[in-house]
Amino acid sequence: MMKRRAFILACGSTAFAAGGGGRLKIGQIGTEHAHASGKMAAMRSLTDLWEVVGVAGAKGYEGVPSLTDEKLLGMPDLNAVAVETRIEDSCATALRCIEAGKHVHLDKPGALKHEEFKTMRLEAEKRGLTVQMGYMLRYNPAFVLLFQAVREGWLGEITEIDAAMGKLGDAKQRGILGALPGGGLFELGCHVIDAVMTILGKPQAVTAFSTPTRDDGVKDNQMAVLQYGKATAVVRVNHVDPFGGPRRRFNVTGTEGTFEIVPMESGRVNLSLTKARGSYKKGMQSFQLEVPKDRYAGEFTDLAAVVRGEKKLAWDAAHDISVHETVMRAAGVWQ
Structure with missing residues (x-):
């Protein structure tokens, strides 16, 4: 693993x-x-x-x-x-x-x-x-840097991940979510769970929570806790959040540092380190990474290299199958 x-x-x-x-x-x-x-x-x-x-x-x-x-x-x-x-x-x-x-x-x-x-x-x-x-977060520059930081041990041993991906869903959106047994966490939270599992792998246990805000049968306010041997990841998906976009975040904390991306696709990073790493100093720092205007271009650039045989796709079948299972558990629909 x-x-x-x-x-x-x-x-x-x-x-x-x-x-x-x-x-x-x-x-x-x-x-x-x-x-x-x-x-x-x-x-x-x-x-x-x-x-x-x-x-x-x-x-x-x-x-x-x-x-x-x-x-x-x-x-x-x-x-x-x-x-x-x-x-x-x-x-x-x-x-x-x-x-x-x-x-x-x-x-x-x-x-x-x-x-x-x-x-x-x-x-x-x-x-x-x-x-x-x-899963476009795989190719976002802030997440690419985060994966590097984890791989190279900048943050030490990972102890927690805290993430939220919400929005204010209109009537059409609520209709779409209402048709999905797993609700908003299944439809939107899968992006976040894929990133969590890129870092930590498959969790040992998953606990799902759903606290709907209306009585129309739509799962519009959900949370899941993914448990690991020495870490937990908390994922929230709230479809009644009027500031869901700017509040989207992904925070990873370890024994030697914290890496926070907020808003999630903005390229804005808050990095705290117990020691200097690469070009980043010890202590707290915030910086802006350049984000491509097209959020999906990285996916198809990578796919072209894979199809040509120049590389393997980083996320294999075992990863994708585990993510799908975990998403269903997190959304409370695993059978």
Whole structure:
């Protein structure tokens, strides 16, 4: 476990490296996911890496050929597919792409049922195909630096992680959450749990809490405690927080320091160290890292390098399967 965790942390710190070579071909199935248009824009912006050959979905994108699933997957020179369907359809769609011999970018959280997700993920592994989960925090510069800090021991032994990822959900959002048994923590908290487990691995135990603010059956205010041998991680997801965006945070504390990112995707870091590390001094310091305007570009830059065989994806099937299980436990829907 420790060797695999070190590998994930090491690869995560160099995720943006992509070499030369001709453009790869990619398509998209589904336009219903909340990230669908953003993922399409990211792929189309990386013109030196990807040629977007088509989209199959309920709605199209100007300048992108609209195709059926079968037509898209039938292209022999298609390298990868971004799956951006509804969560109910995402895993089955990913499996069809894998069976067609394509690499997959699968948006989060991947599946409603764990056995379906596990089967899909292991089938890709058996065929030597990559499934890249759509967890964009993996590629955020502040998280890349955090993974480096943990890997190189800047913070000592990790004793706690405290994270919150909330928002003020409107009526449409509440309708989406109400259809998910795991609520907001399943739909949004999966991003945070993936980052927690990149650092600490699979927890020994998970305790889920849900305190809904209304009587409409929506799990809009949740918390989970992930327990480890010498650490705990607390994850909160609150969909009735009017300042949910700016309050999003990720704080890691160890025996020799603390690394805090707030707001979560801002690149703003508060770092406290018991001794100087690299270019960072002993004591407390705050700094701003440059964050790319496109939050998804790093994902598809990394995927191109993986598809070309220039590197392995840092997050393997065992990690993704463990994350999916932990997300379901944290959301109170594990069976």
